[in-house]
Amino acid sequence: MITDARVLQPEFIPSEVKHRDAEVNTLSSVLRPLTDGVRADPAFLYGPSGTGKTCIAQFTVERLRQEVVDVNYQYVNCWEDYSRFKTLYTILDGINNTIDIHRQSTPKDVLLDRLKDYTGPPYVVILDEVDQLQDKSLLYDLYRVKDLTMLLIANKETEVFAEIDDRLTSRLTTATRIHFDHYSRSELTTILNDRVQWGLVPNIIDQERLNLIAAKAAGDARIAIGILRNAARHAHGNSLDEIPTDVIRDVVPETKSEIQQQTIDRLTDHQQTLYDIITDHGTIEPQALYDEYQERVTDPKTKRTVRNHLSKLEHYNLIGSEGNTKGRIYRALT
Template sequence: MIHDARVLQPQFVPEEVEHRNAEINTLSNTLKPIMDGQSGETSLLLGPSGAGKTCIAKFTVERLRENVLDIDTQYVNCWQDYTRFQVLYCILEGIGQTVNIHRRSTPKDELLDRLQGYDGSQFVVILDEVDQLEDKSVLYDLYRMPTISMVLITNHEEELFSHLDSRLASRLRTCVRVPFEKYHLDELVAILHARARWGLSENAIGNEQLELIADAAAGDARVAIGILRNAARRADQTGAERITTDIVDEAVPDGRQEVRQKTIDQLNPHQRALYEILEEEGELNPGELYEQYEKRVDEPKTNRTVRNHLSKMEHYRLVVAEGKNRARTYRLR
């Protein structure tokens, strides 16, 4: 039944995308100067998880690569590579400049010097989950480099700007914003239909089952694709010729849990500490949670940073926040 498993992976970037023409056109226009050998405008892709931000960023940059001979690109997941050193190292990897760099002994300034000395082709850097950066001053360094064009991805603008100094904030506030909304049910069905057409045998799943998956995903393409992947796996393992409604019903919890676990796996150490405390203690108010957090980590962040971490985890449906101000409590979803 499964002809091409890659198509059912969330990181797969299709040759054609569904229902995001306006967003592609806006982002393409910000990068258009690169075709004339100039740097593009900084762009900020905003919207909920599973709305296609990462896919569209990679898709648009790849189309640019097809039209420009001299261009370098690099994708950085700032949730996984959140330190200044990690970000600079990833970017240098994109231009093959990591020779003789030792992760434990090479000073961060040496990485920056090496990047500032780059005088090659125009360089597009996608910084995904950019609000997760531990040291956001690296954005100012990148902004000042004439050959680098940045595509920034985040869920909420305030999560990014709340930790920027005024110098950097004033520059980034002029960047081109590309807003993304959750997918409607019919849009998710179209996305799933395309994935099924590319990755599964003919007539492996019907429109009724695709609608059930889309409805269960509630506008999140990552969850929808995860459910489809789990349904295809179940059908393949049992030798079924088609993905039935019963198979979809069985795949929904596993598909959701798979996406949830991947999110948990990429939590930074401070977010993971907060998650583990709530897992052990249950519902806590902000003061109780912060007190436990201070005891658990060696270098605790400020209350404000912890609130931002919790907001991020709430956005990704890991944490539930109830009440306001002093009556607010947090618990795992």
């Protein structure tokens, strides 16, 4: 049933993209100076999850590299590499310059100096989920690195620009902003059609069922492809010749919770405990939350650390909160 599982994976970069011509063209124009060996101005791609920001950034840079120029490029997920050190390390790794760098004993300044000394073809760095960067001043330092082009990706424009200082703000005001909207239902259906053609045997799903998947995904391509993947697996596991409607309906909640679970899995034990308590209660006050947290773990952290964990959970959209001071309530989002 599945002929090529890769095309159903979220990280798959297709050889052609649909419904993002304007965005691809704008980004291509921004990157045009690279064809002359000159670095390009930064670009800022923003919009909700599953709207193709990362895919388009990688696709456009890859196409540029294939078609015309000698360009180095590196993708950095700032969710995982959120510290200044980790981000710099990954960027240096993209130009094979980390051989004698030790994660615990090399000063951060050494990493930046080494990046500044880089002499090679233009270097494009995609900073995905850039709002997760702990130290936004790194963007200013990267901006000053000769031959380095930054593509910044985030969900909300304000989450990035609210936290950066005036030096960088004044420079980034000239950055090209590319907004990504949710896909329409028909756009998602076309995207799914391609994935079916590339990765599944013919005639196992009809247009009506693809429309159903698109409707369930509510404009999010990542969810749509996830539903298709899980439905295909389920049908294959049950030796079915096609993907029936009830299987699609069955895998929708599973797919959505699967995506959320990927976030939860990245939490530390203490963060998971806090998340579990809030989920168990639905809503809970800070003191009651801390009391139960102390009961559930053997080595409880201080209230201040717990507050840091909670703000992280909130930032990941795993929990919500209401009220600012005394009447504060934490609540589960599912």
